[in-house]
Amino acid sequence: MASGELTSSAYIKHHLQNLTFGKFPDGHWGFAHTSQEAADMGFMAVHVDTLGFSFVLGALFLFFFARAAKKASIEAPSGFQNFVESIVDFIDENVRGSFNGKNPLVAPLALTTFIWIVLMNTMDLVPVDWLPTLFAAMGVEYLKVVPTTDPNATFGMSIGIFILILYYSIKEKGLGGFAGELTLHPFGKWMLPANLFLEGVNLLAKPVSLALRLFGNMYAGEMIFILIALLPFWIQWSLSLPWAIFHILIVLLQAFIFMTLVIVYMDMAHQKEH
Amino acid sequence: MNINLTLIGQTIMFAMFVWFCMKFVWPPLVEAMAARKKAIEDGLKAAELGKEEHALAQKNAEDLIETSKTQAAEIIANADKQASVMIDNAKGAASEEADKIKAQAKSELDQEVVKARNELRDQVSTLVMQGVNSVLDKEVDSKTHKDMLSKLSQSL
Numbered sequence: 001m002a003s004g005e006l007t008s009s010a011y012i013k014h015h016l017q018n019l020t021f022g023k024f025p026d027g028h029w030g031f032a033h034t035s036q037e038a039a040d041m042g043f044m045a046v047h048v049d050t051l052g053f054s055f056v057l058g059a060l061f062l063f064f065f066a067r068a069a070k071k072a073s074i075e076a077p078s079g080f081q082n083f084v085e086s087i088v089d090f091i092d093e094n095v096r097g098s099f100n101g102k103n104p105l106v107a108p109l110a111l112t113t114f115i116w117i118v119l120m121n122t123m124d125l126v127p128v129d130w131l132p133t134l135f136a137a138m139g140v141e142y143l144k145v146v147p148t149t150d151p152n153a154t155f156g157m158s159i160g161i162f163i164l165i166l167y168y169s170i171k172e173k174g175l176g177g178f179a180g181e182l183t184l185h186p187f188g189k190w191m192l193p194a195n196l197f198l199e200g201v202n203l204l205a206k207p208v209s210l211a212l213r214l215f216g217n218m219y220a221g222e223m224i225f226i227l228i229a230l231l232p233f234w235i236q237w238s239l240s241l242p243w244a245i246f247h248i249l250i251v252l253l254q255a256f257i258f259m260t261l262v263i264v265y266m267d268m269a270h271q272k273e274h
Numbered sequence: 275m276n277i278n279l280t281l282i283g284q285t286i287m288f289a290m291f292v293w294f295c296m297k298f299v300w301p302p303l304v305e306a307m308a309a310r311k312k313a314i315e316d317g318l319k320a321a322e323l324g325k326e327e328h329a330l331a332q333k334n335a336e337d338l339i340e341t342s343k344t345q346a347a348e349i350i351a352n353a354d355k356q357a358s359v360m361i362d363n364a365k366g367a368a369s370e371e372a373d374k375i376k377a378q379a380k381s382e383l384d385q386e387v388v389k390a391r392n393e394l395r396d397q398v399s400t401l402v403m404q405g406v407n408s409v410l411d412k413e414v415d416s417k418t419h420k421d422m423l424s425k426l427s428q429s430l
Contacts, residue, residue, distance in 0.1 A: 022278065039276055047280040054284065058291045065299045072306035074313050088303045107304075108296035116291060147284075152277060156284025160292075 008230055015128060015226050017142045018047035018150060033141060047150055054147035057119040058112075065115070087115070091259070098263045101270030103168070109266070110259045113157070117255035120147045121218055124251065125244055128225045148254075149222045154215040158207035161262055165206065168269040177272070206265050210258060217254050221247050399427030 013035060020038035021031050022045020031048075032038035038045065068084040077085050091114060095107045123146045132143040147153040169178045182199040183192050221243075228239045403423055 018276075018280075020276070020278075041276070041278065043278045045276065045278040045280075046283055047278070050280055051283050051287070055287060058287065062291060062294050062299060065295070065303075069299045069302040069306075072303050074306065074310045076310075085303065085307055088300070088307065092304065104301075105292075105296055108300040109292050111300060112288075112292045112295040116288075150280065152280035153284045155277070156281050157288050159281070160285045160288045 019049040050150040114259040121251035148218040154211040158211035162207035
């Protein structure tokens, strides 16, 4: 918010703009200075803030968990070790409950998804102006601190999940089996086009709904924080505190839903008979 | 809110994180937890077993004590019986011996009496013979009356 004229809509727009680095229409690469410039870059651009924050958070998660894993022994765990193990236990229980196949990928996948999303969502609880103001002081014009409010991040994950669904469907059922699943249900082979349409929608809805659900929830939550931040500073707490407390629930709930659906989708991909 | 290369970047990042988690985070944690769970289970089982063994040993010990007690009582009873038998035997033997000694003493006494009487008789008869000799020295031939005298001494 380097500019002097500070309208509400400008403030909100500024908060919703990612720090974009990309290829300008004239061919050179650089940071976008306005939303219009960022939009003009099209596909050949990256959101530095989304990538940066999600990478830092994921790396933190893996660093601490890997350290706990290295220290893990038969002795009684304590402190952070205990915390990590209780999370692992929780994930393991969920995977055992929902996933009937045998695949060493699923549980780590669920753990990574859950913790990473929790951490990314938690960035929403940092007061909306802190980090953008801090980075603005260092000359960064735009900053969105919550990676999960960027559809690129949520779709990035759900595309990964989608690839895994396709891979394991074909691997477990064979190409024919998977094609049969897509075309011979629910109406029998004489209604093949209808079947393909329905099952295709069903298949595509998985990644789309995964990504949009998480994105929508976090985007809406952040939007409300931004709106609350428009109030006079002395009254903000009366709304931001209850919303933040409620938001803790959403942070965990959305991560849990995402993880559970990932497990369920992986289970469906592994089920041979349908 | 533009869809752009970030999408692919995030997918790659996600894949890397999952790979790292699957390689370095999940397996050691799960293994350690499983090992601990097994150790605890084994420990509990061993404790249970130990308890059972302890109970069994205690029962055995009690049985042993019980049998030893009865055995000891038996031994004492036997010993008592044997002792009383021995006392009885000793008593019998002693009284027998006493009887024997008494009988021997009596027979010796009797012999002594007979002997003394015989001696006394001999002496008396000698004395009588001397008296008679001295009285009848002249009138009676000792040779002729010897038979009569010995008859006399015999009948004394």
